Amino acid sequence: MTAPTLAPAPAPARPAAAPPPIDRAALAQRTDQVAAVAAEHVARTDRDASFPVEALAEMRRTGLLGLLVPTRYGGLGGDTDAMVRTSIALGRVDMSVAVIFAMHCQQVAALVRYADARLREELLPEIAAGRRYLASVTTEAGKGGHLLTSAAALGRDDDRLVLDRFAPIVTGGEYADGFLVTMQSPESTSPNQVSLVYAHREQLTVERSGDWQPLGMRASHSVALHLKGTLPGHQVVGEHGDFRSMVTAVFGPMAHIGWSACWLGTAAGALSRVVKMLRGPQSRGRVDLGSELLLTRLSRARQRLDTVHALLAQAQRVVATHEDLSPPRIQLLLNALKITAAEECHLAVDGLVEAVGMRHGYLKDSPTRLEHSLRDLRSAALNYSNDRLHLVDGRLALLDQEVRLD
Template sequence: MTLIRSNAARADQEAILPPENLDALRDSGLMGLLVPQKYGGLEATMHDFAATARTLASACLSTAMVWTMHISQSDVVACWAGNELRENLLPRIAAGTEYLASVTTEGGRGSDLFTADTGVRHTAEHVEFSGRNAPVVTGGRHADGFLITLRAHNEAQPHEVSLVYASRDQLSLTESGAWNPMGMRGTESGGLEISGRVPLAQVVGEQGKFRDIARESMVPTSHIGWSACWLGAAEGAFRELLRWLRRPGRSGGPDLSSELLYERLGRIRVDLDLVSAYLHRVCDCVSAARVRGESLAAPKAQLRLNALKLAASELTFRTVDSMVQTAGMSNGYSRAAPLALERIFRDLRSARLNHSNDRMWPATGALALLDPSIDLL
């Protein structure tokens, strides 16, 4: 944690994922957090996953998000890959030698998770694809392997999507576009153009049925992991703000007897508590559904997962916006401020764009029509 925290400013300034951060995660055993113990993993719970993401994000949100995306991909392999691929890949993930990147975005269609333009060509033993353009691949430059969404075959409909695992040495990779965003700079999420040929055994799940994988695994773990990261970054910032406010003889900032200060701090605390409580309840629901073998594709479950992402992305940003206002121009808004609020503000502004809320709010409203009982969590 000390190393990752000390590299947070550098990761932001240079727009890189510091290799030593990834090395530390590889060495820690955390890359196999959700991998079953029989493959050498920790077989941790959803609550463990969320707690670890929060802790990492309090040190460096970018590094935590890279790790969270990897954990989501590893869960997909554990739950959906065939025996041959699981036996080959999961021990490497658990040992920290396989960092998995997700390739779901595509040039021309943006972040629509459930469609794909680039198709695969089938041979007797392989699938081949070329020119798969992905404008955003989190940590792609450092990945050992990739989970890639592709149209099930060249004549398939865009919604007939397959998921394919490919190791780096099975691919031709060309970097496309510079990575120079406002925030989340340390995720080093530049674009890639990808071509490759892999054995049929590396198709994950049933061909053309990626939607099932997404609803049962990728969406639940992504929404839990992202929300935990955003919460961890915001609560870490709040912790630092409170320490600064209570520091004897501090220079500048609000009067500790101010009613306006009390109101702002109260609102921040309530928003953080609300996100934390909902995160815990969604972890409970996902864990219970998996134990009982119940599907998470039902409207009620999807509503709750969407609500978590929407609430966490909007409320955590609101808290940091209020923290900047509280600390003021010199102590909060400035890059030279004693608090890292300016960086976290920029990072958390991306939360609503990550699988855009503009797409998720209408989808959530449509799901609400399918749950007339209004069975609230």
């Protein structure tokens, strides 16, 4: 009898290596595709206050909705820097489209960091495939924009969560495939105990109320919704009652960096269109490019944009290099970015209106599109009120007697 030959045991299957994150050139190409679609529809979506469905479809198709999803879940594996570059590029064309993208990224960043393994496995591949565009529900009637409280409490039904929430302003809410919602935690004793829950659209009844006719950001289609539904318990994101630490670590930084990038893009796009118009054949013999008033106004606009850009880059550096973002000096920097970007980008475009005057500064049909940019940028100080941030910053400033500058 011959001894059976012992075949070597097959090597254990190695998990397939995740592909590398997207490179800059490939990302720029996909961003250009979305920007081109946005540009085609921007006049109509602003005029009609309608959601940019075509640009969203292109974000789905190009994978941009999965920009921040790690590659092991099928996403592009981009980082905050990639989100910033994309937001600036989209902001140059349409601030509503840029904010829709940046706010979706903010929700994705929270899920990547805080969702439990089951929710990550369920959701991240769907986002990467472009099937889930996420909206944000933090504002509530009565408390306004205050992030860290909620009046509506989550109910419990065994291990399920019962959600019943009125949301007065939800960007893209009628088109979102999922929602991240702040609610008072189940069995909480104070409105400060806030939980973040994720809900698929199919798990909810979504009722819209009222019209959407704002001054600017018209294509953001930020309508009022009433959301109701029952969710499995694992759809709480992070620990119940722990939304505050998510705001410090992810929500706040991503919101302030993302919004600022969108606003900077919009103001940069406006300045670029003005300079092209001034140097174009239509201005020859009509505009005195040596005018000291004009030169000073252009200089001021450029100075404002470079100031915001520098602050944005500094905030990105700090976020990328610090594990703990809670020290007052870091929170102050992030808030300073949001406040400064909101003010300076708006002032830059306002100054450009003065620089070029009625025809190209105030009329809708000018190729400079200053009128549209100015209306959109007016929302920046309101979109999480600068006044609220100043109050927080005053308190934080009192905590830092040495005035440490990061």
